[in-house]
Amino acid sequence: EVQLLESGGGLVQPGGSLRLSCAASGFTFSSYAMSWVRQAPGKGLEWVSGISASGDSTYYADSVKGRFTISRDNSKNTLYLQMNSLRAEDTAVYYCAKDSESFIGVGAITFDYWGQGTLVTVSS
Amino acid sequence: DVVMTQSPLSLPVSLGQPASISCRSSQSLVYSDGNTYLNWFQQRPGQSPRRLIYKVSNRDSGVPDRFSGSGSGTDFTLKISRVEAEDVGVYYCMQGTHWPPTFGQGTKVEIK
Numbered sequence: 439e440v441q442l443l444e445s446g447g448g449l450v451q452p453g454g455s456l457r458l459s460c461a462a463s464g465f466t467f468s469s470y471a472m473s474w475v476r477q478a479p480g481k482g483l484e485w486v487s488g489i490s491a492s493g494d495s496t497y498y499a500d501s502v503k504g505r506f507t508i509s510r511d512n513s514k515n516t517l518y519l520q521m522n523s524l525r526a527e528d529t530a531v532y533y534c535a536k537d538s539e540s541f542i543g544v545g546a547i548t549f550d551y552w553g554q555g556t557l558v559t560v561s562s
Numbered sequence: 563d564v565v566m567t568q569s570p571l572s573l574p575v576s577l578g579q580p581a582s583i584s585c586r587s588s589q590s591l592v593y594s595d596g597n598t599y600l601n602w603f604q605q606r607p608g609q610s611p612r613r614l615i616y617k618v619s620n621r622d623s624g625v626p627d628r629f630s631g632s633g634s635g636t637d638f639t640l641k642i643s644r645v646e647a648e649d650v651g652v653y654y655c656m657q658g659t660h661w662p663p664t665f666g667q668g669t670k671v672e673i674k
Contacts, residue, residue, distance in 0.1 A: 473663075475611075483603075483611065483654055483665040499662060533610055545593055547658030548601050550622070552610045 440464040440551045442534050447556030454524050454560070460517040460534030460553055468492075468512035471537040473549065474519050476530035486532070487519065491540035502528075524560045531555040564589050564657050568666035574674040581642040583669045585655035590635050592659070599658035602631055602640045605668075606651040614653075615640065647673060 446458040460472070473488040487508040488497045496508050507520040517534050535549035565588040575581045591598045602615035613622050615631035618638060628643040642649055650673060655666040 482668045483656070485663045485665070488662075497662065538616075543661055545659050545661055546595065546597070546599055547661075547663045548599060548613070548616045549603075549611075549656070549658075549663075550613055550616070552612070554610050 440536065442536065442551060442553035444532065444534055444553045444556040447532065447558045449559045449561065450524055451562050452525060452560055455520070455522045456524065456558060458519040458521065458532055458534075458556060458558070460519075462515045462517065462534075462536070465536070465551075467510075467515040469540055471540055471542040472510060472517045473535045473537065473542075474508065474517075475533045475535050475549070475552075476528075477533070477555070478527075478530040481530075484530075488537075488542045489517070490542045495542055497543050521558070524558075526560050529558060529560050531557050563662060564591075564660045564664050566655055566657055566664050566666040568653075568655060568669050571667060571669055573669055573671045575642075575645045575671060576674045577647065578644050581645050581649075581671060583640045583653055583655075583671075585633075585638045585640070585666050587636045587638075587657055589660060591638075591657050592635065598634065600631075600633065600638050601656045601658060602629075603654045603656060604649075604651055605654065606648075609651075611654065642671075645671070645673070 536551040603611040
């Protein structure tokens with residue numbers, strides 16, 4: 439059974455940093471691209487960042503480019519999102535999502551499994 | 563970015579009655595490999611999204627056959643043949659053909 443378990447969320451002040459983790463199990467983690475998708479309170483879904491299966495290709499939404507860094511450790515079956523210079527508008531539940539392909543950045547995207555999410559609140 | 567527009571945004575339905583959600587894209591969703599990467603997700607209250615349909619009309623394992631997807635090009639539809647209480651939630655379409663992936667605003671299905 440595929441499982442994705444996010445952690446690392448919490449309350450942080452504007453300008454602060456936070457690192458999210460997503461522990462994967464039930465599939466060959468190193469074979470699939472992964473993404474982070476967020477959902478602000480009461481709002482819809484927004485793709486944030488993605489990484490290829492090998493980790494050598496990364497992509498970011500314009501809203502987080504230069505502030506967030508996605509990475510993965512295939513030996514630990516874990517996906518990460520380092521979030522710096524956080525703003526109030528980054529407040530959201532952050533989900534990790536598994537793709538059905540190894541590549542990223544060129545389309546043919548579908549998110550077949552999602553984690554339960556971790557809440558990030560940016561407030562003073 | 564490709565804009566995904568869903569309608570209606572709110573859909574009150576009586577139990578046992580059909581429901582239909584429309585999703586339109588600002589560009590054709592046919593990919594270079596001939597597939598159309600249009601997905602539908604269900605988000606029940608307090609839960610994470612769950613994929614129901616991929617590539618327009620393919621149901622995921624465990625998804626009841628009362629859910630069906632159809633459409634082509636820029637115009638897509640999710641249909642629930644007979645709404646049950648467990649179908650309450652928000653439904654999102656998502657295009658994965660063009661980079662970056664983008665979602666519709668969501669359609670809230672509730673029991674009338």
